[in-house]
Amino acid sequence: MNNLKWYRITPLDVLLFRDAKPFSPGERAWAGSIFPPPGHAIAGAIRDLIQSNITIKLTGPFLTYKDQLYFPFPFSYDREHLCKRENNTAVPIPVVPLNWDNLHPLHSLLETDQNLPQPLVFESKHPFNDKLEGQYSAYLDYETILEYLKTSQISVEKWQKNRIKDNESPQPWKIETRPHNTITQGTRQVLEEDGYFVENTIRLQDGWSLAVGIKAKSEDENLKLTDNSQIIRLGGEGHRAILESCPQLGEQWQELEKISQGNQKKAGKKIAYLVTPGVFERRQRNNHPHCKPSPWEWTTAYPNNPTQEKGYLVSFATDKPLVISNRMRFGDNISTPAPQVYAAPAGTVYYLESNSEIILYQDSNASKQIQRWRDLGYSELLWISYQ
Incomplete structure (x- = not known):
């Protein structure tokens, strides 16, 4: 039973989702904002609303305008x-x-290393x-x-x-810079240490909202979310937003998902289109996690060694990695900064070849750490059969 419900999140003012870059000594105290927001910010807002620690599974977040889903270029x-x-x-x-x-x-003129992604x-x-x-856009x-x-x-x-239009911004939001001053007690002077802080906030354009599908991971648990409009605290500084049920968004997603699943099962050339940031990490030497811009199990489709098993990955198009949050530590000293997590940006496209359905490790019997990223909406792929 698929009990996924779709909601529209409309900010009442600005939103702040601080990036994961720690401040360095000597730098000005700047806090950047990442947008659309990371999945853990959405999950935290929902759990705060329902006052429950149940495991939430998200699809998205995406953008929506006039109840129509929008996806990254x-x-x-x-x-x-x-x-x-x-x-x-x-x-x-x-x-x-x-x-x-x-x-x-250049098809027959350019020699390429078959073990690397093709140009x-x-x-x-x-x-x-x-x-x-x-x-x-x-x-x-x-x-x-x-x-x-x-x-x-x-x-x-x-x-x-x-x-x-030429004077329009490609993104449906603008960044507002807001300073914060801390005054020394009993004076009118700014505190010398940590007294000046600047943050970049996000203001969505009129008519735009966030869209997210929400359900309890276990069918035995009740999400306790009503269809009535509710106010949630979203992101830093306690900014508010309106959470509203929007079944139309769910209908659109179901149609996309249906076609995507059919394309995933087809043989031949395929394109996997990443619509939320992709977290692809594995623990390597000394048990340290390492992030890649593509799933680890996707090896080259054209190995130089004839005895090497043929993989799926032909090439991919991506951009600089997105720093989304610090990694959770288990059993370590949590007072020290945790390593950052680097994600492939939404919009990344993977070119693949396969004679059968490509089953992702992240959607099978993956570890709890990997399942946690998927539960938060990361690494969502839509599939295209290349023609």
């Missing part, structure tokens, strides 16, 4: 290089692994033009992603829907 398209399509419309150009594009001029190139049937101009609407999952392409009509 996939890195399988290059927003900075455009190509001409129908009616001379300038749209983002797709990138593919070099060995997937037989017509590319990505602009798809040869869409020659880019550096003189073209245009801006696209950093988040694409549900209908666009639905088409992407169904066809592995995005039509000109859908691109036009997601185009923004």
